[in-house]
Amino acid sequence: MSETVTTPLIIAVPSKGRLQENAAKFFARAGLTVAQGRGARDYRGTIQEMPGVEIAFLSASEIVSQLASGNVHMGVTGEDLVRETVADADARMELLQPLGFGHANVVVAVPQAWIDVKTMADLEDVAASYRARRGERMRVATKYIHLTQRYFAKTGVTDYRIVESLGATEGAPAAGQAELIVDITTTGATLRANALKILDDGVMLESQANLVASVKADWNEGSKKLARSLLARIAAEEDARTSREVRARIPYSATMYAQQAEELFKARAIFGTGSEVVTLVCPVERTPALADWLIMQGAKHVTVTALDYVFSAVNPLYEKLAKRIG
Numbered sequence: 001m002s003e004t005v006t007t008p009l010i011i012a013v014p015s016k017g018r019l020q021e022n023a024a025k026f027f028a029r030a031g032l033t034v035a036q037g038r039g040a041r042d043y044r045g046t047i048q049e050m051p052g053v054e055i056a057f058l059s060a061s062e063i064v065s066q067l068a069s070g071n072v073h074m075g076v077t078g079e080d081l082v083r084e085t086v087a088d089a090d091a092r093m094e095l096l097q098p099l100g101f102g103h104a105n106v107v108v109a110v111p112q113a114w115i116d117v118k119t120m121a122d123l124e125d126v127a128a129s130y131r132a133r134r135g136e137r138m139r140v141a142t143k144y145i146h147l148t149q150r151y152f153a154k155t156g157v158t159d160y161r162i163v164e165s166l167g168a169t170e171g172a173p174a175a176g177q178a179e180l181i182v183d184i185t186t187t188g189a190t191l192r193a194n195a196l197k198i199l200d201d202g203v204m205l206e207s208q209a210n211l212v213a214s215v216k217a218d219w220n221e222g223s224k225k226l227a228r229s230l231l232a233r234i235a236a237e238e239d240a241r242t243s244r245e246v247r248a249r250i251p252y253s254a255t256m257y258a259q260q261a262e263e264l265f266k267a268r269a270i271f272g273t274g275s276e277v278v279t280l281v282c283p284v285e286r287t288p289a290l291a292d293w294l295i296m297q298g299a300k301h302v303t304v305t306a307l308d309y310v311f312s313a314v315n316p317l318y319e320k321l322a323k324r325i326g
């Protein structure tokens, strides 16, 4: 790990599991090519377009510990792992941006056969009677120990004990190892296959992959500069992907129309309104309505163009990081 000292910016990227493929796509979208070292067992890589950045290929859970200890500057990982593994996560890291993949809910699920048990309050009743009848506490199988403790305390469920599960958690009730479970689910197929149901108020966390920054990492001038330029590309690509450039020549005052276009469609006249031709950048979904409206205002033609990047002087992603690292 001697490179740690000299490398200006280290970014941890999932090397396996469910997040791997989408994480690579996320960087590719921003025009960043993540290149792995030659061997399949090479756990270090680079970003072709950004010399000075080092990629650390790690598992999603290992990424969380490396962020917490400050061994890497940034990483892509699941919020569920962040919240479960790091007690003081908000002090140690900053969730810069949810990435729109790796969606999964951490849920409380009980046997479907428990027809009268629908809420956490019902669960507390079950827990009390279970204890009264058997003289022991109802068992919850999970690997999300801390999330479970926090959520059960918050919802007033106290008479239970956790049975740590390292895999196939959903099978624990049928196997007689626990009465209920807390686990992550996406499609719900595994829960259904095991005749389990989610309590009405049993969604503890709606998780997805996030771009996370470590507050504890060594943020020197070099690493800050690289982070700024990396986050600028990411923000510029996202802005471009979710926007369209709309141009039209309208009679009378372009300024007035630009103001109205902003109020009505959230369209920004990013190049000013110096001439009659107005250039707007508009959220994708509102673009057709904006075009209709511009024509009603007297425009003869409206052109709509997809954009590759919208770079801006103010980068909300970097601002968020800068607030934490000074």
Ligand SMILES: Nc1ncnc2c1ncn2[C@@H]1O[C@H](COP(=O)(O)OP(=O)(O)OP(=O)(O)O)[C@@H](O)[C@H]1O
Pocket: 016, 017, 018, 019, 059, 060, 061, 062, 077, 078, 079, 080, 081, 102, 103, 104, 184, 185, 186, 187, 207, 208, 209
């Ligand atoms: N259906 C799902 N089940 C489990 N995890 C999911 C699901 N959908 C998205 N994820 C996310 O993927 C993360 C990593 O899960 P995965 O099991 O793929 O990791 P892994 O590479 O096996 O890592 P580890 O070896 O640390 O368990 C989860 O913590 C969660 O944030």
Ligand SMILES: O=P(O)(O)OC[C@H]1O[C@H](OP(=O)(O)OP(=O)(O)O)[C@H](O)[C@@H]1O
Pocket: 167, 168, 169, 170, 183, 184, 185, 186, 187, 188, 189, 190, 191
């Ligand atoms: O709601 P579903 O779409 O059915 O997905 C949920 C299942 O997927 C995950 O297991 P995974 O396959 O990642 O195996 P693991 O527990 O070994 O990581 C998770 O632990 C659930 O068992």
Ligand SMILES: [Mg+2]
Pocket: 017
């Ligand atoms: Mg796994």
